Amino acid sequence: MANFNLNINGKNTQIDVDPSTPVLWVLRDHLNLVGTKYGCGIAQCGTCTIHLGDVAVRSCQLPVSVVGNQAITTIEGLSENGDHPVQQAWLEHDVPQCGYCQAGQIMNAAAFLKHNQDPTDEQIDAAMNGNICRCGTYTRIKKAIKTAANSENA
Amino acid sequence: MSTIKTQYNRRSFIKVSAAASGGMLIGFSWLNGCKPNSPELQAGVEVPKEWFEINGYIKIGETGMVTIYSPNPEIGQNVRTSMPMIVAEELDVPWENVVVEQAPLNTGFYQNQFAGGSLSIRLSWNALRMAGAAGKYMLMQAAANEWGLQVAELMASEGVIKEINGNRSISYGEVASKAVGIEVPEELELKEVKDFKLIGTSKKNVDGMKIVTGKPLFGWDFHRDGMQLAMIEHPPAFGMTVKDFNEEEIKSMPGVKDAFIIDTTIEEPGMFDEKGFKQLVAIVGETTWPLMQAKKALRVNWETIGTLESSNLHRDRLEKALASGEVTESRKDGNPEAAFKKAAKVIERSYTAPFIAHNTLEPMNFFANVTEDSAELIGPTQTPEALEGSVAKLLGLPLENITVNMTRIGGGFGRRLYVHFGLEAAAISKKIGGPVQLIYTREDDMSQGTYRPTYKSVYKAGLDENNKLIAFSVKGAGLPDGPVFPNRFPAGTVENYSAEKIKADTNITTGAWRAPRSNFTAGAEQAFLDEVAELAGKDPIDFRLELFDRAINDPVGAEHEYEAERYAGVLKLVKEKANWGASTPDVHRGVAAYFCHSTYVAEVFDMIIENGQPVVQKVWCAVDCGIVVNKDAAKNMIEGGVVDGIGHAMYSQLTFENGTPKEMNFDKYQLIRHSQAPREIEVFFVENEIDPTGLGEPGLPPAMGAMANALYKAKGVRYYDQPFMGTDRRVIG
Ligand code: FES
Numbered sequence: 011m012a013n014f015n016l017n018i019n020g021k022n023t024q025i026d027v028d029p030s031t032p033v034l035w036v037l038r039d040h041l042n043l044v045g046t047k048y049g050c051g052i053a054q055c056g057t058c059t060i061h062l063g064d065v066a067v068r069s070c071q072l073p074v075s076v077v078g079n080q081a082i083t084t085i086e087g088l089s090e091n092g093d094h095p096v097q098q099a100w101l102e103h104d105v106p107q108c109g110y111c112q113a114g115q116i117m118n119a120a121a122f123l124k125h126n127q128d129p130t131d132e133q134i135d136a137a138m139n140g141n142i143c144r145c146g147t148y149t150r151i152k153k154a155i156k157t158a159a160n161s162e163n164a
Numbered sequence: 165m166s167t168i169k170t171q172y173n174r175r176s177f178i179k180v181s182a183a184a185s186g187g188m189l190i191g192f193s194w195l196n197g198c199k200p201n202s203p204e205l206q207a208g209v210e211v212p213k214e215w216f217e218i219n220g221y222i223k224i225g226e227t228g229m230v231t232i233y234s235p236n237p238e239i240g241q242n243v244r245t246s247m248p249m250i251v252a253e254e255l256d257v258p259w260e261n262v263v264v265e266q267a268p269l270n271t272g273f274y275q276n277q278f279a280g281g282s283l284s285i286r287l288s289w290n291a292l293r294m295a296g297a298a299g300k301y302m303l304m305q306a307a308a309n310e311w312g313l314q315v316a317e318l319m320a321s322e323g324v325i326k327e328i329n330g331n332r333s334i335s336y337g338e339v340a341s342k343a344v345g346i347e348v349p350e351e352l353e354l355k356e357v358k359d360f361k362l363i364g365t366s367k368k369n370v371d372g373m374k375i376v377t378g379k380p381l382f383g384w385d386f387h388r389d390g391m392q393l394a395m396i397e398h399p400p401a402f403g404m405t406v407k408d409f410n411e412e413e414i415k416s417m418p419g420v421k422d423a424f425i426i427d428t429t430i431e432e433p434g435m436f437d438e439k440g441f442k443q444l445v446a447i448v449g450e451t452t453w454p455l456m457q458a459k460k461a462l463r464v465n466w467e468t469i470g471t472l473e474s475s476n477l478h479r480d481r482l483e484k485a486l487a488s489g490e491v492t493e494s495r496k497d498g499n500p501e502a503a504f505k506k507a508a509k510v511i512e513r514s515y516t517a518p519f520i521a522h523n524t525l526e527p528m529n530f531f532a533n534v535t536e537d538s539a540e541l542i543g544p545t546q547t548p549e550a551l552e553g554s555v556a557k558l559l560g561l562p563l564e565n566i567t568v569n570m571t572r573i574g575g576g577f578g579r580r581l582y583v584h585f586g587l588e589a590a591a592i593s594k595k596i597g598g599p600v601q602l603i604y605t606r607e608d609d610m611s612q613g614t615y616r617p618t619y620k621s622v623y624k625a626g627l628d629e630n631n632k633l634i635a636f637s638v639k640g641a642g643l644p645d646g647p648v649f650p651n652r653f654p655a656g657t658v659e660n661y662s663a664e665k666i667k668a669d670t671n672i673t674t675g676a677w678r679a680p681r682s683n684f685t686a687g688a689e690q691a692f693l694d695e696v697a698e699l700a701g702k703d704p705i706d707f708r709l710e711l712f713d714r715a716i717n718d719p720v721g722a723e724h725e726y727e728a729e730r731y732a733g734v735l736k737l738v739k740e741k742a743n744w745g746a747s748t749p750d751v752h753r754g755v756a757a758y759f760c761h762s763t764y765v766a767e768v769f770d771m772i773i774e775n776g777q778p779v780v781q782k783v784w785c786a787v788d789c790g791i792v793v794n795k796d797a798a799k800n801m802i803e804g805g806v807v808d809g810i811g812h813a814m815y816s817q818l819t820f821e822n823g824t825p826k827e828m829n830f831d832k833y834q835l836i837r838h839s840q841a842p843r844e845i846e847v848f849f850v851e852n853e854i855d856p857t858g859l860g861e862p863g864l865p866p867a868m869g870a871m872a873n874a875l876y877k878a879k880g881v882r883y884y885d886q887p888f889m890g891t892d893r894r895v896i897g
């Protein structure tokens with residue numbers, strides 16, 4: 011076990027866990043931040059996506075020991091009241107079905123749009139291919155990403 | 165005019181009381197209500213007792229806000245939005261004034277609901293309308309009493325009651341408390357479909373904000389102070405069981421509280437008790453990561469107790485079954501053998517599909533708290549009643565001491581009809597004497613069974629010299645159940661017809677998977693018909709329409725399971741919308757139509773080849789599901805079905821080696837991804853006044869056929885074996 015100082019959603023948090031513990035389980039089991047989901051544990055589905063700095067990472071494959079002082083943002087911290095342009099676009103297109111994958115999709119899309127404000131379809135596909143939606147909401151997700159891109163440009 | 169009964173044998177389906185916070189509370193049975201002409205009432209049969217179980221509530225507060233307490237958990241079909249829309253329609257309140265709430269957990273208030281996929285709307289349509297209409301009637305009667313008038317002299321709309329020949333008006337909120345004592349008449353009038361204001365519009369998912377902000381909604385998000393976590397390890401192969409394991413070593417690992425073997429065998433298991441493995445190793449601890457490490461450190465002695473089956477063996481068994489297996493359902497019209505002999509052209513083709521897993525994105529999990537004399541269970545299940553019954557058997561407790569509450573469900577597709585994970589949680593909780601949440605890894609989830617069966621069907625068609633279809637036969641085998649629906653299309657359209665459903669043995673456990681049987685048969689049959697139409701030199705849509713003409717004007721045989729007019733209707737609609745017949749260079753078109761879960765769907769796919777890969781550029785869907793309640797949500801369901809159908813036809817499969825599935829996680833098991841989804845999907849609904857039917861499943865089956873047919877046009881080869889892309893075109897995420 012070891013002590014870690016983490017900056018999560020703008021707050022400093024101390025935890026004492028095994029250094030190999032993936033951030034996913036630190037969030038879910040130790041900090042009660044359960045918006046970040048488990049889907050595969052091997053970096054294949056994207057449901058566990060969070061931001062490390064402003065990069066989207068799969069928290070199931072991110073040992074807590076490598077985080078250091080990089081800021082972590084989870085779906086709970088993406089915006090105060092669900093008013094991030096990506097969240098708003100998701101609501102506008104009524105994207106979710108079961109909803110389980112959507113936090114990961116949103117986090118990945120939000121990071122992607124920070125780096126590419128005017129994405130093409132192919133760029134969206136390439137960026138989002140790691141996020142599975144078993145319910146098949148892909149076409150809506152693409153529309154929502156474009157809407158969010160436009161509103162961020164505005 | 166349409167009316168509805170509010171009681172049966174003087175027992176009311178409705179219970180009204182004063183709401184604690186002022187206003188009125190209408191209780192009713194969410195899933196049931198009967199029309200005066202319902203077959204049950206006409207036959208004088210006993211109405212099931214659940215029809216009187218109050219489990220849905222409408223609260224009309226003094227401010228005019230209407231709270232609808234939905235007992236339905238959400239599985240992704242948007243019933244928590246569409247069902248309250250039905251209540252609000254009949255009640256006649258503005259949607260802005262409606263709040264939808266789920267009862268808090270652990271109140272025992274909303275137990276025993278059923279989240280039956282495509283059935284939900286079909287079952288509850290009458291009940292929801294009745295409840296809304298009853299509320300409206302009572303409020304109007306209360307206002308009439310106030311003003312000394314008759315109800316007929318009033319009108320109500322948008323939450324306000326008005327005098328028809330006068331100026332007085334009063335809001336629902338103002339009169340709600342006074343409506344509490346009003347007697348509900350035995351029969352209520354319902355709105356005419358043409359007068360619907362809310363039904364047929366698009367309303368946003370009531371839980372949308374909670375989902376996009378990551379609120380704890382799902383089973384896996386449930387937490388109770390003091391609860392432990394548990395994981396299980398099941399045998400690595402079907403045909404094996406657990407003997408013993410390195411118990412002491414595991415128990416001494418950091419973060420592990422306990423480890424033991426559980427047995428969830430129960431007497432007289434029901435259909436929802438299906439599960440590959442009943443004896444399991446269970447490991448208990450406080451957090452997930454140490455449990456995952458402990459699972460890896462397990463050294464278990466497994467014992468082989470049955471055949472360790474491989475995919476080759478499965479292929480052989482299907483072959484043998486087709487040659488000489490047990491036919492479980494069949495149909496025969498005319499004399500197919502003779503007709504094939506005299507046919508000018510005969511075509512025969514075989515189609516196969518592998519076992520596939522449900523792979524709901526939220527893996528199985530359940531909370532259980534078992535004490536000496538009670539059991540409390542909470543989690544994502546579609547069949548709480550079945551779970552309750554199985555837990556009662558396992559623990560030897562009376563049914564009434566067991567409660568099951570449901571959370572939001574991270575994907576169902578049939579997977580959560582099966583109750584084993586709840587049962588396992590109960591067994592573990594009993595052993596440790598405290599609350600526990602059982603969680604499955606993806607590997608646990610994907611390798612334990614209740615798969616879609618593997619299938620093989622042989623189709624044969626005979627054309628006469630005028631290219632008329634004179635003979636048709638289908639023989640379909642599955643492990644363990646065949647995929648054929650003998651009375652579905654094309655039954656009724658061909659003079660000489662035979663259909664045989666054949667079963668065969670396997671120890672791989674299977675279960676209902678989104679649109680059972682249809683999820684294979686639609687693809688096979690629709691691809692075959694495409695080939696038959698080509699052989700006949702006919703346009704694939706015209707060819708099908710000719711067949712439907714036969715079923716409409718002069719059906720073959722005593723009955724068939726579909727309405728030919730509606731089937732033809734969706735084909736005509738999709739033909740028009742997709743501008744079928746027009747051709748665009750380098751765009752390849754495929755079409756398919758299918759009927760299941762009481763809904764008709766036809767789909768046209770436009771495919772292009774990009775960098776050597778098939779890409780579905782555009783999909784048109786025409787859907788006849790009766791009245792559409794929430795239009796945009798209904799479109800979302802159909803879109804999801806199309807994507808799912810393409811994905812499973814193209815990429816997904818489980819292959820077995822010595823009883824072990826080779827695909828256990830998303831590195832090997834391929835699910836469709838963003839880049840493989842259609843670029844655009846447009847959904848059109850047939851407008852009619854038929855009671856609404858299923859939407860969760862019917863979008864999927866025809867997609868498999870349309871995909872196969874578009875692929876043929878694009879690549880010049882026919883695809884007979886799913887997944888069409890095998891393992892050679894993997895996209896790794
Ligand atoms: S849980 Fe991390 S990518 Fe699937």
Ligand code: FES
Pocket residue numbers: 106107108109110111112142143144145146147240525574575
């Ligand atoms: S909405 Fe269900 S997995 Fe994406």
